[in-house]
Amino acid sequence: MPQTRIERAFLWSITLASLFFILRQVGVEGAIFEYAPEAILFIGAGILAVIFAQTRRLDLFKNRLRGPILGWLVGIAVCVMVLVLAQKGVQDSWEFAKDYKKAWKALTPFASFAIKLFALFAVALLIVGTRDDATTPRGAIERAFGSNMSSKVAAMPMAFTAVGIFVIATLWTVYHSFTNSKLLPKSELIGFDQYQRLWDSDRWILSIKNLAIYGACSMVFSLVIGFVLAALLDQKIRLESLFRTIFLYPFALSFIVTGLVWQWILTPEFGVQHIVRSLGWESFTFDPLFNPDIVIYGILIAGLWQGTGLVMCLMLAGLRGIDQEVWKAARVDGIPAWKTYIFVVIPMMKPVFVTTLVLIASGIIKLYDLVVAQTSGGPGLASEVPAKYVYDYMFGGQNLGQGFAASTMMLVGVLIALIPFAYLEFGGRKKHG
Amino acid sequence: MADPVQFTGPHGPKPKTPFSRRNIMLYGTLIVVSLYYLVPLYVMIVTSLKGMPEIRMGNIFAPPMEITFEPWVKAWSQACTGLNCDGLSRGFWNSVQITIPSVLASIIIASVNGYALANWRFKGANVFFGILIFGAFIPYQVMIYPIVIMLREMGLYTKLGGLVIVHSIFGMPILTLLFRNYFASLPEELFKAARVDGARFWGIYFRIMLPMSMPIFVVAVILQVTGIWNDFLFGVIYAKPDSYPMTVQLNNIVNSVQGVKEYNVNMAATLLTGAVPLFIYFVSGKLFVRGVAAGAVKG
Numbered sequence: 142m143p144q145t146r147i148e149r150a151f152l153w154s155i156t157l158a159s160l161f162f163i164l165r166q167v168g169v170e171g172a173i174f175e176y177a178p179e180a181i182l183f184i185g186a187g188i189l190a191v192i193f194a195q196t197r198r199l200d201l202f203k204n205r206l207r208g209p210i211l212g213w214l215v216g217i218a219v220c221v222m223v224l225v226l227a228q229k230g231v232q233d234s235w236e237f238a239k240d241y242k243k244a245w246k247a248l249t250p251f252a253s254f255a256i257k258l259f260a261l262f263a264v265a266l267l268i269v270g271t272r273d274d275a276t277t278p279r280g281a282i283e284r285a286f287g288s289n290m291s292s293k294v295a296a297m298p299m300a301f302t303a304v305g306i307f308v309i310a311t312l313w314t315v316y317h318s319f320t321n322s323k324l325l326p327k328s329e330l331i332g333f334d335q336y337q338r339l340w341d342s343d344r345w346i347l348s349i350k351n352l353a354i355y356g357a358c359s360m361v362f363s364l365v366i367g368f369v370l371a372a373l374l375d376q377k378i379r380l381e382s383l384f385r386t387i388f389l390y391p392f393a394l395s396f397i398v399t400g401l402v403w404q405w406i407l408t409p410e411f412g413v414q415h416i417v418r419s420l421g422w423e424s425f426t427f428d429p430l431f432n433p434d435i436v437i438y439g440i441l442i443a444g445l446w447q448g449t450g451l452v453m454c455l456m457l458a459g460l461r462g463i464d465q466e467v468w469k470a471a472r473v474d475g476i477p478a479w480k481t482y483i484f485v486v487i488p489m490m491k492p493v494f495v496t497t498l499v500l501i502a503s504g505i506i507k508l509y510d511l512v513v514a515q516t517s518g519g520p521g522l523a524s525e526v527p528a529k530y531v532y533d534y535m536f537g538g539q540n541l542g543q544g545f546a547a548s549t550m551m552l553v554g555v556l557i558a559l560i561p562f563a564y565l566e567f568g569g570r571k572k573h574g
Numbered sequence: 575m576a577d578p579v580q581f582t583g584p585h586g587p588k589p590k591t592p593f594s595r596r597n598i599m600l601y602g603t604l605i606v607v608s609l610y611y612l613v614p615l616y617v618m619i620v621t622s623l624k625g626m627p628e629i630r631m632g633n634i635f636a637p638p639m640e641i642t643f644e645p646w647v648k649a650w651s652q653a654c655t656g657l658n659c660d661g662l663s664r665g666f667w668n669s670v671q672i673t674i675p676s677v678l679a680s681i682i683i684a685s686v687n688g689y690a691l692a693n694w695r696f697k698g699a700n701v702f703f704g705i706l707i708f709g710a711f712i713p714y715q716v717m718i719y720p721i722v723i724m725l726r727e728m729g730l731y732t733k734l735g736g737l738v739i740v741h742s743i744f745g746m747p748i749l750t751l752l753f754r755n756y757f758a759s760l761p762e763e764l765f766k767a768a769r770v771d772g773a774r775f776w777g778i779y780f781r782i783m784l785p786m787s788m789p790i791f792v793v794a795v796i797l798q799v800t801g802i803w804n805d806f807l808f809g810v811i812y813a814k815p816d817s818y819p820m821t822v823q824l825n826n827i828v829n830s831v832q833g834v835k836e837y838n839v840n841m842a843a844t845l846l847t848g849a850v851p852l853f854i855y856f857v858s859g860k861l862f863v864r865g866v867a868a869g870a871v872k873g
Contacts, residue, residue, distance in 0.1 A: 291775030299691075306709075373603060389855075411629065454863055532810075544719070548718075559711055
């Protein structure tokens, strides 16, 4: 069908133009990007003219796509308003515009591009709506810009966040990790120098080691403690909700509060060490926050205090989901309870364990606040973690390139951890359904 | 353990003795573990009610000999960060001004998004949604700096408005997932009946979906209020001393190197910062559990 093909061509031209426009806005330089978006839009307009040449009929009032067309015209009006607010004269006379001067100015290129885009959409619908009646199947253009519009507009914040922030910001950072950015981001590539410097730095190696120790211990301990607590609470005990409330309340507190409390409890002069000594054991030493060798375990104690309640909650939900028949069968066969847990219940709860593990792991890589509050990375650099390395280089050391490289390494770490999970999760699901 | 059903002999559960060895072990373990969880809260409260001489003399677990509320007053209105000495109250009001609009904005956006995804699916919607959920796992550190540039371009860097935008953006994945799953679990006949009666996108949203989904809105509010109130990373990056949220200011007060350390004031300040999420936790009870569990539910 030639009609469909030409409509597709129009949609592709729009997509391509938007892509070039985004690249230009992100700061990609080059003569092509200077003119490409508008040029491609012009080609799109040409394609529209071809479509129009086939029908040569335009009617706004008898058009069955009147609603969506008006919608796009409203969109144009909004963009025009942004452009007006960005004018100096308007800003001087109207307070509201003045406060956000820079915001309006930053939005100008987007608004002017959107006006051209929306105008094309409206004209395209005008042509298509006049050409087709309600009995012909909807063409590609109508499906893209003329139907289910409210839903598409409602999903715009999501699309903007997903593409505009998550994808573009991530790619931007990855690209700039290959540059020699210092105080300001630069765009000339210098290859892998930043990564070489990163892996040569003792501080980074130490950060990775700390994170590995913290991560491994925190995964094992919070899974074990969380599961044991859940199993204990699942024994039909009295005051279950009281115990659950006690185990979970630290999770409501921020890492800063957690870190500061444990910093206080672990202070050698006043805290645990002082108390044990005053009981008569004079040589007792327990000063994790001041001993570089064990400082990460001091942080681990606080981290576990904060996080195991959540694991317990998830495990408890998992245990409650287990069929009671399993227990009856185990009792009939005379299998002791602990064996039933290890060989029957835990394998049955595999999905819960996987979810919990992913949750714990995604929390571990973010470890930052707790360290800042509890030790500020000290003593010396003994409790540094990658997230803190990134922050210190980006905002403290004015060495953006290092920060970008380190954060890219964090991303790589997450991807390595996430891909097997995604494969298990989604690859497995396809087999079943 | 399941009901001890007996298949032979007398019927009905075996009468239990309250002090069997099993029960003593069970409750003993639970109480000991509870102590580990409760001790920090106890220490915080006790320390914040003592005077400094008493802290230097005694041990941190001892109850205060004479109760004083001075540390609380000092933490609220006089504690110093750098040159400012107007206490935590400034951080508190900053946090309030950040939290309320962020919670409202993120929940409105995410609920409409989730509704569009659950009931009005369009081609390509799931691609965006997939990216969004994937984005929840990307370390924030990778996206921080481009957002700094973006906010600076818009003149919102280090302003409260900028923080509101950042919180709305990063709250979106989990909230959208929450709302999408909830709306998808509602009976579809309801939606279809409304369609037959001529209701459109917004009509169905406001007249049918919104009144039916109050519980999930409460869960979302709990999730967001505690999450945004407890945030530190975004606060320290996208704010400046005047606009620091409470957590950042708290950390600066306690970990400042100048002056004599006043542990009682520090603990009072810590408790004040933790008070809001703790209050929400104890009031909301089961809904909080549902909120944190929802964070774990997969798409």
